[in-house]
Amino acid sequence: MAGSAFPLCKTSFLFCLSGYLNVTGLDFSKEQLSVASSRQHLRAKACYKNIEWVEGNALELPFPGSYFDAITIGYGLRNVVDKPKAMREMYRVVKPGCRICVLDFNKSAQPLTTSFQEWMIDNIVVPVATGYGLGKDYEYLRSSINEFLTGKELEKLALESGFSNGKHYEISGGLMGILVATR
Numbered sequence: 327m328a329g330s331a332f333p334l335c336k337t338s339f340l341f342c343l344s345g346y347l348n349v350t351g352l353d354f355s356k357e358q359l360s361v362a363s364s365r366q367h368l369r370a371k372a373c374y375k376n377i378e379w380v381e382g383n384a385l386e387l388p389f390p391g392s393y394f395d396a397i398t399i400g401y402g403l404r405n406v407v408d409k410p411k412a413m414r415e416m417y418r419v420v421k422p423g424c425r426i427c428v429l430d431f432n433k434s435a436q437p438l439t440t441s442f443q444e445w446m447i448d449n450i451v452v453p454v455a456t457g458y459g460l461g462k463d464y465e466y467l468r469s470s471i472n473e474f475l476t477g478k479e480l481e482k483l484a485l486e487s488g489f490s491n492g493k494h495y496e497i498s499g500g501l502m503g504i505l506v507a508t509r
């Protein structure tokens with residue numbers, strides 16, 4: 327399960343219970359959950375029906391241990407204050423042998439990719455967002471990517487959090503990245 331498979335997602339976390347028919351989405355923002363829920367109702371496919379939205383903190387997930395078959399988080403971990411704790415919580419609630427998938431902007435080790443990413447944010451992302459009255463919401467992107475972890479650091483964090491393996495894949499020409507880790 328990857329974030330892109332759930333375009334309706336406006337929450338930080340999606341958890342999957344025994345197949346994709348039971349999915350739980352979590353965020354600590356009521357507003358985000360309400361957008362997610364309204365988008366869900368616009369979708370006709372059956373797989374969008376069984377999604378439950380939960381208001382909760384990624385640092386203290388309101389679920390028992392070894393509960394979910396898969397977890398995906400999209401553009402969320404970068405925004406969580408205590409990233410190691412959020413990773414440990416995902417480790418706790420995913421079943422042994424199952425995977426988590428962390429999609430986010432990639433903090434590249436390549437200066438050229440970083441320059442291009444910064445150019446895109448300054449010249450496309452923020453101006454377009456400004457056109458929608460959301461410029462302020464996106465101005466933090468550059469600094470938050472800069473303060474985020476590189477792919478190698480995310481792999482190391484996965485192991486330190488207890489996962490048996492962690493592999494980071496660069497996508498979209500290195501602008502984005504996905505960490506896949508198995509408990």
Ligand SMILES: C[S@@+](CC[C@H](N)C(=O)[O-])C[C@H]1O[C@@H](n2cnc3c(N)ncnc32)[C@H](O)[C@@H]1O
Binds near residue numbers: 336354355
């Ligand atoms: C950039 S938004 C991404 C939202 C959505 N995944 C998307 O792609 O549109 C980051 C989200 O992380 C949520 N968030 C940050 N820290 C959190 C925490 N500790 N627990 C739950 N949600 C958190 C924020 O409320 C916000 O909705």
